[in-house]
Amino acid sequence: MPNPSGRPVYHPAGHDEQLRAVLQDLKAGRWVSTRNLLDSTPDWGLWTQRTQILAAAVAGSDVIKAWQAEEPHSAAASVLHTRVLVERTLRAHRAGHRHTNELWREAAAACGSAIDAFPEDPVPWVCLLALAQLDKGQRWDEHRVPAPEPMLFPGPWHLLAEADKRDPGNREAYHRMLQFAYTRRPGGPLTEAVNFAHWASGSAYAGSALHVLPLYVRVERYRKDGGAEHALDLHWIGEDATRSALRALHLWFEHALPAATSLLDLSHLAHALWGAHQFQDATRVFEALDPFYTVAPWTYRTRSPGDADAAAEAFMQARTRCLSAARDPG
Template identity: 60%
Template sequence: MARDGARPAYDPAGHDGDLRAALQEVRTGRWLSMRVLLERTTAWWQWTRRTQVLAAAAAGTDVVRAWLAEEPHSVPATVMQARVAVERALRAHRERHLRTHELWIEAWDLSQSAARTAPPDPVPWVCLLALAQLDRKLLWEEHRAAPPEPSLPPGPWGLLDEAGRRDPHNREAHHRMLQFLYTQAGSGRLAGAAGFAHLVAGTAPPGSALHVLPLYVRAERYRRGGGRGAALDLHWVAEDATREALRAREGWFDRAGPAERSPLDLNHLAHALWGALRFADAAEVFDAIGPYCTPLPWAYHVPAPGDHAEAVQVFLQARTRSRPAARGPGS
């Protein structure tokens, strides 16, 4: 797949063609394709991913509101309403908008409502987990629950448990927990986040995307350390970094079906294997990525992380360096 030198592009749908078609409709203010897609989505992992991607596209529109106006009792529309509200609150927080607190409370209310409307659905609990990172001072009791292990800090562990009861090993729920732990770590060490990631990866079943979780913590540590610089080789070639990359490949990539591999996980794995100088292993992941690269983690290697064009250049350099190793000597 994509073994030529084609220049990749970012597409949040990745290899999910049905999601891509629905996204195009959402961006033009139409909701029917989104409804049809979600009605046909039965697996929780796919439901979680699709609602997340659709919400990111719908957050700048009134498309979900229009859907609810036509079908006020629609359960998928109610869940999407919560998704969009959470996306707007998180964006406002990143932009330090004056309405952040107002949007946060609105999103919390809608997520609670969605949890009551769709009791078996993990997504409303994922939404509540996502909002927990806004509570930097841990003012809410549900955000300072006792951890499952003494080595971990207090946090929204009850919310994670609720998501896990509905969909064990839910990928996004654990990433949202990781983001919460990042905010609590501040500018200091990421011991809590690293401990959580390794604990989760160590108990994840074969084929679970949670085997990739430690690679995200390593990338975050690299970003906080200043990213691009002379420490690159030491950071990524260290024995524990190589071990994490190979475990992610063996536990997830080698056992998960192509449809279950998210573009972001694929890019983090290719990046880690390339950084560990495991070029032949990386080349197989690059082939699975195909034309759908993601800005992160490649952007951590450029002076301006928001420069996606430069991030693509790093991706291309890594792919070009890796592929000859897969073809063997003399290729």
């Protein structure tokens, strides 16, 4: 059981010990251990997760370009290069950078090249999904394809289908689609996002991280409604909220492997169970998280969203409450 007084730590690799070691090397400009790790990564889900974390860590450096120069035919180097270009484009977009469109074109071209070179890999399709959210107003035909169900929105469904074909239920692909749903109605209601999350989780297999998707939409709704500014927080203890949290617990958490599990998914589940007063079950998730935490969703329980220290405090308070309840259920 985690120490309730122990301060949690953040690390993007979480419980993936091999990835933690490789990240340190890659940030220092050494890529051989990254190549070896990716060459031995056993499945597309973990490949997707590892390449995303690695690229985000070195998006500001040229270490992947140096690797490509040494091994121009490396699939791992090519995919990471594509990942880096997409990450730079998304960062430029968020910052309102004037060269965003140029970066976007370069990243999209890299995705196309990776698809041609490595047709079995879902990551280039996931990257195209990530770029789709930049298409404000859905000007491109490929971003307004009719949905597979009448209650869903037109969007880049063929991109999701291509990723899904290569790795059914790919976690990042569905999260990218959820982000696309948010951008369709900025500042508007989240009905489309809610429908998508329930559609995706409703058909997911046991052990799929897609069962956590509805919890992300609930956090987004809470954030938009003012979060910690609510005098009375009834958002998390309703029947629907509790049902979604317990469904994710039983259909995802109880089947998941810790090293391949997203810390964000664990954090959202712990947060939802705590908010629903399911303290015993929340304790199990806090134990699985130990010693890590993530800023979201805890940051929305503070009056300073984005402040990592305030988020850590909110996390520790929730964890202490759950651990206390677990020790003394009466």
